[in-house]
Each structure stands twice: as structure tokens, then as C-alpha cells.
Amino acid sequence: MDEGSTALAAFRAExxxxxxxxxxxxxxxxxxxxGQAHGAYLRAWQHTLHDGGWAGVNWPASHGxxxxxxxxxxxxxxxxxxxxxxxxxxxxLSVSQSHAGPTLxxxxxxxxxxxxxxxxxxxxxxxxxGFSEPGAGSDLAGIRCRGEVVGDEIIVNGQKIWTSSAQxxxxxxxxxxxxxxxxxxxxxxxxxxxxxxxxxxxxPIKSMDGEWHNCEVFYDNVRIPLSHVVGGLGNGWKVSxxxxxxxxxxxxxxxxxxxxxxxxxxxxFAGATNDASGEAxxxxxxxxxxxxxxxxxxxxxxxxxxxxxxxxxxxxxPGAEGTYVALLLAELKQQVYQLWMELLEARGLEVTDTPHxxxxxxxxxxxxAATIGGGTxxxxxxxxxxxxxxxxxxxxxxxxxx
Amino acid sequence: xxxxxxxxxQLALARGVADFLxxxxxxxxxxxxxxRDTDRWEELAGLGxxxxxxxxxxxGLGLSIVEEALVARELGKALVSPAVIGAMLAPRLSDDPAxxxxxxxxxxAIGTIDGEARVIDGEGGLFLLIEDxxxxxxxxxxxxxxxxxxxxxxxxxxxxxxxxxxIQNPTLVLAAHILAAALLTGLLETTRDMxxxxxxxxxxxxxxxxxxxxxxxxxADAALGAEMSWAQLWHxxxxxxxxxxxxxxxxxxxxxxxxxxxxxxxxxDIQAHGGMGxxxxxxxxxxxxxxxxxxxxxxxxxxxxATLATLPMEV
Numbered sequence: 001m002d003e004g005s006t007a008l009a010a011f012r013a014e015x016x017x018x019x020x021x022x023x024x025x026x027x028x029x030x031x032x033x034x035g036q037a038h039g040a041y042l043r044a045w046q047h048t049l050h051d052g053g054w055a056g057v058n059w060p061a062s063h064g065x066x067x068x069x070x071x072x073x074x075x076x077x078x079x080x081x082x083x084x085x086x087x088x089x090x091x092x093l094s095v096s097q098s099h100a101g102p103t104l105x106x107x108x109x110x111x112x113x114x115x116x117x118x119x120x121x122x123x124x125x126x127x128x129x130g131f132s133e134p135g136a137g138s139d140l141a142g143i144r145c146r147g148e149v150v151g152d153e154i155i156v157n158g159q160k161i162w163t164s165s166a167q168x169x170x171x172x173x174x175x176x177x178x179x180x181x182x183x184x185x186x187x188x189x190x191x192x193x194x195x196x197x198x199x200x201x202x203x204p205i206k207s208m209d210g211e212w213h214n215c216e217v218f219y220d221n222v223r224i225p226l227s228h229v230v231g232g233l234g235n236g237w238k239v240s241x242x243x244x245x246x247x248x249x250x251x252x253x254x255x256x257x258x259x260x261x262x263x264x265x266x267x268x269f270a271g272a273t274n275d276a277s278g279e280a281x282x283x284x285x286x287x288x289x290x291x292x293x294x295x296x297x298x299x300x301x302x303x304x305x306x307x308x309x310x311x312x313x314x315x316x317x318p319g320a321e322g323t324y325v326a327l328l329l330a331e332l333k334q335q336v337y338q339l340w341m342e343l344l345e346a347r348g349l350e351v352t353d354t355p356h357x358x359x360x361x362x363x364x365x366x367x368x369a370a371t372i373g374g375g376t377x378x379x380x381x382x383x384x385x386x387x388x389x390x391x392x393x394x395x396x397x398x399x400x401x402x
Numbered sequence: 403x404x405x406x407x408x409x410x411x412q413l414a415l416a417r418g419v420a421d422f423l424x425x426x427x428x429x430x431x432x433x434x435x436x437x438r439d440t441d442r443w444e445e446l447a448g449l450g451x452x453x454x455x456x457x458x459x460x461x462g463l464g465l466s467i468v469e470e471a472l473v474a475r476e477l478g479k480a481l482v483s484p485a486v487i488g489a490m491l492a493p494r495l496s497d498d499p500a501x502x503x504x505x506x507x508x509x510x511a512i513g514t515i516d517g518e519a520r521v522i523d524g525e526g527g528l529f530l531l532i533e534d535x536x537x538x539x540x541x542x543x544x545x546x547x548x549x550x551x552x553x554x555x556x557x558x559x560x561x562x563x564x565x566x567x568x569i570q571n572p573t574l575v576l577a578a579h580i581l582a583a584a585l586l587t588g589l590l591e592t593t594r595d596m597x598x599x600x601x602x603x604x605x606x607x608x609x610x611x612x613x614x615x616x617x618x619x620x621x622a623d624a625a626l627g628a629e630m631s632w633a634q635l636w637h638x639x640x641x642x643x644x645x646x647x648x649x650x651x652x653x654x655x656x657x658x659x660x661x662x663x664x665x666x667x668x669x670x671d672i673q674a675h676g677g678m679g680x681x682x683x684x685x686x687x688x689x690x691x692x693x694x695x696x697x698x699x700x701x702x703x704x705x706x707x708a709t710l711a712t713l714p715m716e717v
Binding site: 257288304307309324378380386 | 623
């Protein structure tokens with residue numbers, strides 16, 4: 001790290017000291033069907049961050065954020081991950097802090113901002129994301145959930161799915177089709193949905209790791225005030241893209257550090273665990289080679305996150321190259337836990353009560369989501385090929401075939 | 403870890419070298435069997451590329467491994483002979499001006515095998531050999547061997563041989579790894595572009611084959627590999643420049659990763675070209691063969707990751 005100044009070194013020390021004193025000793029409770037304990041934990045942690053002056057590190061001060069410089073943000077993400085603070089990619093935190101809040105800052109009205117931003121910052125409100133539908137997964141433009149404008153209300157009918165942490169959320173960023181007969185990216189609107197509104201039914205879905213990460217959400221004549229539309233009727237697609245430039249890929253640094261630490265833990269495990277012949281696993285050269293390959297690829301991931309972070313210091317917005325990091329991060333995470341599962345041998349069949357975040361078997365199962373949620377690896381490869389290498393778009397094939 | 407991306411001067415240096423190579427060292431020179439690269443070292447020496455890291459009063463440019471890596475990446479894109487590593491580093495071992503001005507050719511040893519040094523482009527009777535922590539400038543004429551990449555001269559010299567100069571310098575050894583990583587990264591970028599260019603233009607079933615995800619996704623993998631290799635190369639060079647404690651890990655990781663990714667991309671490039679990819683009428687086969695040569699340099703790539711599993715690394 002080119003700290004460049006004693007001020008930054010002092011800032012790092014300040015961050016580290018605060019985190020050591022405040023990071024909760026116990027990990028996040030399991031995400032159950034009712035989600036209440038997990039939600040309470042996230043609210044309490046966000047409240048602690050807020051009290052310490054660390055809420056909204058990348059938010060402008062005019063909206064109550066800490067407004068750290070880009071370099072300070074990078075230091076914050078590094079120290080946050082190193083301190084083992086609650087994973088900021090937990091959906092209850094990440095949707096609120098990294099998506100809903102920034103979207104309202106970019107596209108919300110002064111009234112919407114004044115009403116919602118304080119609750120997001122201090123942890124009172126948790127948000128979920130209502131984008132995907134049964135017929136609109138990777139292809140988000142296929143949204144069908146409809147909203148009919150009647151007077152000063154929108155009447156919403158339809159269904160969302162894969163809504164993470166909907167069971168514990170207070171609010172939802174909901175994208176619906178408000179222009180009847182519109183297709184693809186047109187005619188969509190981004191609205192603020194109060195999850196306590198009559199007509200909303202949340203059905204949690206049990207994931208393969210035993211937790212309840214996602215939900216289906218059903219809307220039966222749900223009445224949402226027209227004043228809850230963000231960025232104007234019919235501008236939903238544009239509004240949902242508004243946050244892409246917000247943190248400029250800097251938060252990848254935290255994910256990368258967590259994964260690098262996982263690789264180091266796996267290497268330590270292979271050094272401390274013997275095979276049937278009494279030899280340490282890492283003494284087996286074929287295992288050592290595979291561990292080394294993971295470590296080399298984790299190093300490259302780290303280098304890539306810092307190239308993007310470095311560009312962000314020049315105020316460059318990461319384009320499709322952020323997709324390189326997202327793709328590698330997801331696939332590497334799977335490969336790490338696949339090898340860990342293999343090295344556990346029959347021990348891996350037993351689900352111990354080690355908390356989820358440190359439990360290699362549960363993390364192995366959870367890692368299957370990494371290459372699906374937030375964009376499948378296949379879609380990410382399409383993005384790289386089409387936007388960076390300028391290969392022909394694959395949609396053209398589907399449209400010709402249809 | 404450094405956050406600093408290449409600055410304007412560094413980018414201009416790389417651009418200047420790239421422009422020169424595009425004119426003077428086009429890929430067609432290899433396919434058409436024109437003059438060998440090592441016979442044209444004086445042209446590269448004229449740009450100041452040999453001994454770049456020497457001080458200006460010693461005939462160098464006073465630059466660092468970071469600039470050397472940026473230049474070597476461009477040399478790699480143009481498939482300049484791997485012996486250029488010997489040419490770039492030899493002036494650090496000997497003050498013979500003929501090394502600095504490119505009159506005297508220096509080969510590069512891939513490594514030793516069966517009691518012999520395997521040398522690339524060592525017909526001049528001089529080569530650079532990299533061992534654990536040490537570099538040797540060796541005078542020896544080896545026994546020529548037919549090379550898988552017939553644009554290069556491969557030979558086997560008895561080992562240990564006649565050392566003209568030897569220095570213990572772990573930093574310079576890592577610089578050799580970085581230069582090889584840079585040549586591989588550039589080669590990989592050329593391979594990625596060749597595959598993507600072909601996928602954009604070759605039409606089958608009524609559309610460019612790059613519209614099919616079976617081709618498109620492998621192009622994306624080559625692009626990811628190139629991005630990983632470049633980022634790792636850059637950070638390894640910065641780590642070595644800063645004498646970071648994990649520079650040995652970073653440099654060797656850069657070398658291995660670029661070789662592994664370049665090999666995957668080169669194999670795909672042949673497949674993407676179909677029947678023509680199997681011929682010597684397109685360059686896909688040349689990129690593959692050159693990748694094999696570079697991947698074998700400075701340590702058995704089959705075993706390098708095992709070594710790197712336990713080298714110190716900053717987390």
C-alpha cells in the first residue's frame with residue numbers, strides 16, 4: 001500500500017482501533033425462516049457503526065454519510081475485512097447500504113431522501129431487493145410484475161423471487177412494469193415498497209445449506225403511493241443502474257481479503273491434518289500443487305481488485321472490467337471450498353455446529369450460490385465477451401430463432 | 403500492495419516500444435522466416451532496452467523493473483525471442499559494451515536437464531543461466547537440437563560450464579521471472595486478440611462464430627486470464643521494486659500464472675480456428691509453441707505451485 005502520508009497511516013490506526021473495540025465477538029446468527037435473530041444482529045451492528053461515525057463511509061456528508069476519500073474507503077474496506085467484522089455482503093446490509101441508500105441519493109426526491117436515509121444509516125431499516133422474477137432471472141428485462149396507476153396510487157400484482165432476506169426487511173426496492181404492453185427495458189418503474197403493506201405475502205425458501213437466504217414475494221392488489229416512485233414513472237431501468245458507479249468497485253477489496261484468508265486457513269488445515277498414512281495432507285505434492293494454484297489465483301484476484309481501486313482514485317468508473325473480478329471471485333470461492341470438502345474426506349459428511357461463516361461444509365454448500373446470484377458466471381462471460389472483446393451479442397441469436 | 407497504476411511516462415514508454423515493434427517486428431517476420439530476432443538486437447539496443455535498469459552513467463536509462471516489465475510485455479506481444487531476457491539482464495553482470503549495444507548475442511537458458519543446460523538462441527556461444535538466487539553468464543557452444551518452435555535455436559550445453567561471470571543476486575533472479583511473466587502476458591494478449599478477431603469475423607451457420615456461447619465463453623476466459631496475468635505482473639513488479647517481503651511469491655506467481663493462462667488460451671485459439679488452426683498457415687500453432695517454451699523457463703511448471711503454497715505472502 002502506498003500510504004503516501006502519515007495522515008493516512010493515522011487514519012488506518014484509528015479504523016483498526018475502533019474495529020477491534022467494536023466488532024461483535026459472536027458471529028451472525030443463522031438466517032432462519034423468520035429471520036428475526038439475524039435481522040436484529042444486523043440492525044445492532046449498523047447501529048454501532050452509526051454511533052461510531054462509520055455509517056455510510058462512501059456516502060456524501062450532505063446525506064449523513066462519512067464521505068471518506070477514495071483512499072480512506074480502501075483502507076476502511078481492508079481493515080473491516082481483516083477485523084472479521086460482520087460480512088458486508090450479508091444481503092440485509094448490502095442491499096440497504098450499497099444499493100437502496102445510494103439509489104435514493106442518486107435518484108430520489110428530497111422528501112424520499114429525508115424520510116429513508118436516516119433509517120438506513122442508523123440500522124433502523126433493512127431493505128431487500130425486488131428485481132428477479134420466475135421469468136426474469138438472468139434476463140432482468142423480462143420483468144412482468146405489473147403496477148397500474150390509479151389516482152395517486154400504484155396497484156401492484158405479480159410475483160418476485162430470489163428476494164434475499166425479505167423475511168426480515170422493512171422496505172423493498174421494487175421494479176415493476178407500469179406501462180401496460182411495454183417490453184424489455186422500457187416501461188419499468190423503481191418504487192419504494194413498504195413490506196408491511198396489506199397484500200404482500202413473503203414465502204422464505206430453504207437453501208441447500210439449510211439457511212433461508214431467499215424468498216418468494218407475492219403481491220395481491222398491493223397499494224403503493226405514487227409518491228414512492230423513484231426517478232419518475234417509466235425510468236426504472238435507468239434508476240436500477242444508477243448505483244453501479246457509486247462505490248467504483250472498491251468494496252471488492254473486502255471480499256477479496258475474506259477469500260484470501262480462507263485460502264490461508266485451508267493451507268493451515270492441510271498442514272495440521274494427517275491422511276490415513278499419518279502424513280500431513282500438504283506433504284502430498286499433488287495437494288500442495290492444488291493449494292498453490294488457489295493461492296496464486298487469489299493473489300491475482302487481489303492484484304485485480306487493486307488495479308480497479310487504483311483506477312477509481314483517478315475517478316474512473318469501472319466498466320465491464322468489474323465483471324472480471326466478480327467472475328473470478330465467485331469461481332475461485334467455489335474451487336477453494338470444493339478442495340476443502342475433498343480434503344475433509346468423510347469428516348465432510350458431518351455438519352458440525354461451527355458457525356456458518358467458519359464452517360467449511362456449510363460454506364462449501366453456500367458457495368454454489370456464488371456463481372448464480374447477482375449474475376451467473378455464464379452471463380458474466382457474455383458481458384466480458386460482448387462489452388470488452390466486442391463479440392456479437394448472443395440475444396441476436398435468440399431473436400432470430402424466435 | 404500498490405494502488406498506483408502505470409503513469410503517463412510509463413505508458414508513453416510502452417507505447418513507443420509497441421509502435422516500433424509493430425513496424426519493425428510484425429508477426430509475419432516469423433511466418434516468412436525473415437532475419438532472426440537475435441541478429442537484430444542492435445535495433446532494440448538502440449532504443450535503450452538493454453540494461454534499462456542501469457544508471458545513466460553506466461549506459462542505462464536509470465529505470466526500474468517496473469518499466470522493464472512494461473517493455474517486456476510489448477516484446478511478448480510481438481513474440482520477440484525469449485533470449486531478450488538474457489540481452490536485457492546481461493549488462494547487469496558484465497560491463498562489456500558489446501552486451502549493452504547488442505553486438506554480442508546472449509542466449510537464455512531455460513534450465514538444466516540431464517546434466518545439460520537447455521539454451522534458447524545461444525548460437526553466439528554465450529548464455530545467461532538462472533539458478534537459485536544466482537545468475538551466471540556462461541561461455542559455451544551447445545549441441546543444436548531441433549526445437550518445437552522452429553523460429554528459435556535450441557541447444558544443449560554441458561553443465562556446469564565455463565562461467566564468464568556469476569553473481570548472487572536474488573532480486574535480479576526475480577527480475578528474470580518478472581521479465582518472463584511479462585513476455586508471457588504479452589503473448590497471451592496477442593493470443594486473446596487473435597481468437598477474438600477470428601470469432602468476430604468467421605461466419606458459420608449464418609452468423610459470426612463469436613455469437614455462439616461455446617466460443618464466446620472461451621474467449622471470455624482468455625480475456626480473464628490476460629487480465630489476471632497483467633494485474634499480477636504489475637503488482638509483482640511493484641513489489642520487487644519496493645523490495646516487499648513477499649516479492650519472491652509475487653514474482654514467481656506472476657510467471658507461473660501467465661504461463662498457465664497463456665497455455666489455456668493458446669490451446670483454445672487453435673480450436674477456435676478449426677482446421678486452419680492445425681496448419682502452419684496461421685499463427686495459432688506458433689503462439690502455442692512459443693508459450694510452451696516460455697512456460698518451461700526457470701522451474702518445472704508442474705511443481706512450482708507446490709513451492710508457492712508456503713512462501714510468505716502478505717494477506
